[in-house]
Amino acid sequence: MASDELREARREARGEAIVFVLVAAGLLIALAATSLAFGWELVGVEGWVWFLICLPELALAGVMLLRERADDERAHELLQLSISFVVLGNLAGLVLLVTALLTEKSSDLTAAQLLLSGATVWLANVIVFGLWFWTLDSGGPLRRALVGRRTPDFRFPQDENRDLAGEGWYPRLEDYVYVALTNAIAFSPTDAMPLTRQAKALMALEAGISVAAVLLVAARAVNVLGS
Numbered sequence: 001m002a003s004d005e006l007r008e009a010r011r012e013a014r015g016e017a018i019v020f021v022l023v024a025a026g027l028l029i030a031l032a033a034t035s036l037a038f039g040w041e042l043v044g045v046e047g048w049v050w051f052l053i054c055l056p057e058l059a060l061a062g063v064m065l066l067r068e069r070a071d072d073e074r075a076h077e078l079l080q081l082s083i084s085f086v087v088l089g090n091l092a093g094l095v096l097l098v099t100a101l102l103t104e105k106s107s108d109l110t111a112a113q114l115l116l117s118g119a120t121v122w123l124a125n126v127i128v129f130g131l132w133f134w135t136l137d138s139g140g141p142l143r144r145a146l147v148g149r150r151t152p153d154f155r156f157p158q159d160e161n162r163d164l165a166g167e168g169w170y171p172r173l174e175d176y177v178y179v180a181l182t183n184a185i186a187f188s189p190t191d192a193m194p195l196t197r198q199a200k201a202l203m204a205l206e207a208g209i210s211v212a213a214v215l216l217v218a219a220r221a222v223n224v225l226g227s
Helices: 002-037 047-067 071-101 111-141 141-147 171-186 197-225
Strands: none
Touching: 002 047, 002 071, 002 111, 002 141, 047 071, 047 111, 071 111, 071 171, 111 141, 111 171, 111 197, 171 197
């Protein structure tokens, strides 16, 4: 049974997780291409900046591939560090966007630019934080497969009532991405409860980023549309 779970965890890390990372990178690449095509700028910076911001995502995909050959603690720490750089990159993009909102005239920013840029940053962060939750909980998917969730960072409804879970249930990547999605929408935990300070800090950070991306950007976009 443990070997089956370990095999499934490896497949999840090798396949699904990398797909999620590439989707996040693809969103930023599409935003960069669109910005260049329409001549969109933010505080004088052209759309090529989004290409730079997506580089940490591509590096993270490479780290995930390499980690398949190393299950030790050092490899896990490298993965955590790589994800933190991805979040910093996306945060830099959000800071650039918010700076443009505060300093540029409404006529210099179109509603399409604001909505597309804000939505892209928001979606990329949902994916990245879902991956971060997935790698954080009980040491990551490989450790969970080997020793179980002995010290969980998140408490799912199925943990409270095993009758709600199917036989052999355990949280998968999609469960953690859903946690990130609901946290980004509600600005608070709605599905799984954070148990450790690390989990609480990450959820608070994601909620803060989401507030800026959703409330500030959407409000300015509505203002531009109404003017």
